[in-house]
Amino acid sequence: MYSLSLFVLLAVASRTLAQSQPFGQCGGQGWTGLTTCTDSWVCVFQNAYYSQCLQVAVSTTTAPTSTGTTSTIKTTTSSTGTASTTSATVTGFPASAPTTPPSNLVGKTPALGWNSWNAYGCNINEAKVLAAASQFGSLGLQAAGYQYINIDDCWPLTTRNSTTKQIVPDPTKFPNGISGVATQVHALGLKLGIYSDAGSATCAGFPGSLGFESIDAATFNAWGVDYLKYDNCNIPANWSDSALPQNGDWYNSNSAIRYRQMTAALAAQARPVQFSLCLWGNYEVWDWGARVGHSWRLSGDSTPTWSYITSIISTAVSHISNDTFGAHGDMDMMEIGNGNLTIQEQRTHFAAWIMLKSPILLGTDLSLLNSTQLAIITNKELLAFHQDLTVGPPAAPFTPFASAPVTSPLEYYSGKSAKGTHVFIINTSATAATKTFTFSAVPGLGTSGTFSVHDMWAGVDLAGTYAASASFSVTVAPHDTVAYFINVL
Ligand code: GAL
Secondary structure (H helix, E strand, O other): OOOOOOOEEOOOOOOOOOOEOOOOEEEOOOOOOOOOEOOOOEEEEEEOOEEEEEOEEEOOOOOOOOOOOEEEEOOOEEOOEEOOOEEEEOOOOOOOOOOOOOOOOOOOOOOEEEEOHHHHOOOOOHHHHHHHHHHHHHOOHHHHOOOEEEOOOOOEOOOOOOOOOOOOEOOOOOOOHHHHHHHHHHHOOOEEEEEEEOOOEOOOOOEOOOOOHHHHHHHHHHHOOOEEEEEOOOOOHHHOOOOOOHHHOHHHOHHHHHHHHHHHHHHOOOOOOEEEEOOOOOOOHHHHHHHOOOEEEOOOOOOOOHHHHHHHHHHHHOOHHHOEOOEEEEOOOOOOOOOOOOHHHHHHHHHHHHHOOOOEEEOOOHHHOOHHHHHHHOOHHHHHHHOOOOOOOOOEEOOOOOOOOOOOOOOEEEEEOOOOEEEEEEOOOOOOEEEEEEHHHOOOOOOOOEEEEEEOOOOEEOOOOEEOOOEEEEEEOOOOEEEEEEEEO
């Protein structure tokens, strides 16, 4: 009845300069990035939402049995590992699926940390992870509030322990296991994150947790894991969704139930875990993500490009009504330090993740960051807005004056913190531009009173006082973002 086709898109190596890098995303619904891979890597279809550049040797197809029974699925054999043939028992239908909420002991404000993926892909090991942890101290990142050191895909062996069924850390990459890394990360006063997948195998072909949620949650707990990023590759066909689920609520979809099972398994452990849902903005995840985890990815993978930054800002803005304490749309990992973004674009990258309260997980070799980049990512005032403990919702767009032009993405945002009202202005154009707002147009400032403007980047008050009816103008460099706190005098 069901047919499963894990087929390999042999992306003919058209020798264009722009090709997706090993393990990079190369396709999927809504994906607008590169669709071919560098030489000898091929674009492997994972599901309608995600294709990834892998070194593929074999592809296999089997048909699962009917829904509600045990199904066996073989997945792609890649150079990084054979995704183990595994069994996934379909247990979760809306009536019986767990409804446990995520822990309220962690994840109130968006995560601040580092993740190995954008820096190293599959080429990870203990030394690289511990180097990032130590640089959190030496570069002032820990003092600025960065906390999570997160290991992404490719950390285990390709097969589970045949007796215990536990996932086994690759002893070549992690000679002291994940628990050994956790001990050292914790000794520095930091937290450790790990990665798994709500399917039979991860995107790079390592064991997935579907059907093994309790074992894996207990294992992560025993190792001292504080954060779990949970991906969406290699989904058995009997767990897929073809139609709007029961009650029209995607919380009742097979996809959500795959994640709900892990939420419940994590909740059964002693250690609270921050749970990051990685479904690339599908299955209307913004509507149900907060019932299952602390954050949810809004799209496919980030790239160090201005087009990625602008498109994810628009996506995030259209879903901010779901964001508050413990509930954060995830714009994906930072690209500061990667690619050729200008300093202004890097400032906008950081400011946008700040004002929209996305998790901020640095995604580069931290030793490569220069002092300007470090100053951006450790800016105290912007981080205070992001981590504010009294106001949950992110900043939202506002109309700065009557008949202001509408841009894509929108340029003017205001938000509240414990201190008061903030204004962020992005110059989306490739040339310097004058940006103007009227004080009374900023939500919450009212139509009377006197104001002055504080520059959050520089940490200084700007000259001048303004009546509510007055306007403030500033020249903003191409693709730059200004960040202000409005003093009420
Ligand atoms: C993707 C995910 C990336 C990275 C990669 C690992 O699905 O979006 O952030 O985790 O898998 O294979």
